[in-house]
Amino acid sequence: DIQMTQSPSSLSASVGDRVTITCRASQGIINYLAWFQQKPGKAPKSLIYAVSNLQSGVPSKFSGSGSGTEFTLTISNLQPEDFATYYCQQYKSYPHTFGQGTKLEIK
Amino acid sequence: QVQLVESGGGVVQPGRSLRLSCTVSQFTFRNYGMHWVRQAPGKALEWVADIWYDESNTNYADSVKGRFTVSRDNSKNTLFLQMNSLRVEDTAVYYCARDSFAYCRGDCSGVGYWGRGTLVTVSS
Numbered sequence: 001d002i003q004m005t006q007s008p009s010s011l012s013a014s015v016g017d018r019v020t021i022t023c024r025a026s027q028g029i030i031n032y033l034a035w036f037q038q039k040p041g042k043a044p045k046s047l048i049y050a051v052s053n054l055q056s057g058v059p060s061k062f063s064g065s066g067s068g069t070e071f072t073l074t075i076s077n078l079q080p081e082d083f084a085t086y087y088c089q090q091y092k093s094y095p096h097t098f099g100q101g102t103k104l105e106i107k
Numbered sequence: 108q109v110q111l112v113e114s115g116g117g118v119v120q121p122g123r124s125l126r127l128s129c130t131v132s133q134f135t136f137r138n139y140g141m142h143w144v145r146q147a148p149g150k151a152l153e154w155v156a157d158i159w160y161d162e163s164n165t166n167y168a169d170s171v172k173g174r175f176t177v178s179r180d181n182s183k184n185t186l187f188l189q190m191n192s193l194r195v196e197d198t199a200v201y202y203c204a205r206d207s208f209a210y211c212r213g214d215c216s217g218v219g220y221w222g223r224g225t226l227v228t229v230s231s
Contacts, residue, residue, distance in 0.1 A: 001169070034217035036152070043221040044144075044152060049207050055219060087152050091217045094166045096142075096154040 002026050002090050006099035012107040018076045021102045023088035025069045032092035035064055035073045038101075039084045047086075048073065080106070109133050109220045111203045116225030119193055129186040129203030129222055137181040138209040142218055143188050145199035145227075155201070156188065159212050166213075171197075193229045200224040 003026035013019050023033065035048040046055045048064040051071060061076045075082055083106050088099040115127040129141070143155040156167045156177040165177050176189040186203055207219030 032214050032217070036218075038152075043202055043223050045221070046207070046217070046219050049217045049219070055207065089152075089154070089217065091214055093214070095168045096157070096217075098152045098154060101151045 001095055002029060002093060002097055004088055004090055004097050004099040006088060006102045008102060009100065010103040010105065012105050013078055014107045015078055015080060017078045018074065019078065019104065021073045021086055023071045023099050025090055028068045029090045029092035031067060032090055033071050034089045034091065036087045036089065037084045038087065044087065109205065111205060111220060111222035113201060113203045113222045113225035116201065116227045118228045118230060120231050121193060121195055121229055123193055124189070124191045125193060125227060127188040127190065127201055127225060131184050131186070131205070136184040140206040140211050141179060141186045142204040143177060144202045144204055147199040160210060164212070195229050198227060198229045200226050
């Protein structure tokens with residue numbers, strides 16, 4: 001199975017900041033990577049597919065990059081509604097494994 | 108607006124069975140691959156299973172293989188997850204999710220839409 005490792009596990013930032021979350025795959029996944037946002041008690045929301053493509057309705061403050069085994073999610077101009085837990089997921093091969101999550105908290 | 112609504116969760120004893128359903132609307136169900144993803148209390152998301160849009164393939168996480176079965180009824184716009192031999196560690200919120208794009212087989216597009224989830228508690 002492909003292991004997905006996110007760093008950091010938690011992150012404190014202030015409103016207006018720009019933050020970057022990293023996701024590393026244990027083997028190459030080309031560009032078969034997605035990012036999700038989840039707020040407490042809510043279902044996940046899809047943000048990005050194929051590394052850098054925004055899902056419909058997702059603001060351009062979210063951006064993704066990377067290839068092979070290392071990927072990043074960058075969120076610019078943080079607003080209160082952006083503080084949540086973020087997950088990456090590979091869908092290159094089964095099982096479609098998720099990272100352990102990165103909790104973004106307000107400083 | 109794409110809608111996915113899960114049902115069938117509840118409290119069940121270890122070793123028993125439960126069937127989850129996911130009824131969808133506002134899109135052509137038969138054209139999309141579908142997934143089940145679960146989240147144990149306080150834990151990360153865990154992909155459970157998927158079924159391709161044409162029902163030609165189903166795939167499972169090792170943790171549920173041989174115990175869970177995913178299926179779909181395109182005439183009723185409904186996805187199912189039959190869960191047998193349930194274990195305490197299967198306790199989780201189970202989410203139904205849809206591929207981002209139609210006609211995908213496996214590595215096409217990832218999950219695009221999610222339901223709100225249904226809670227399954229396995230306890231004696």
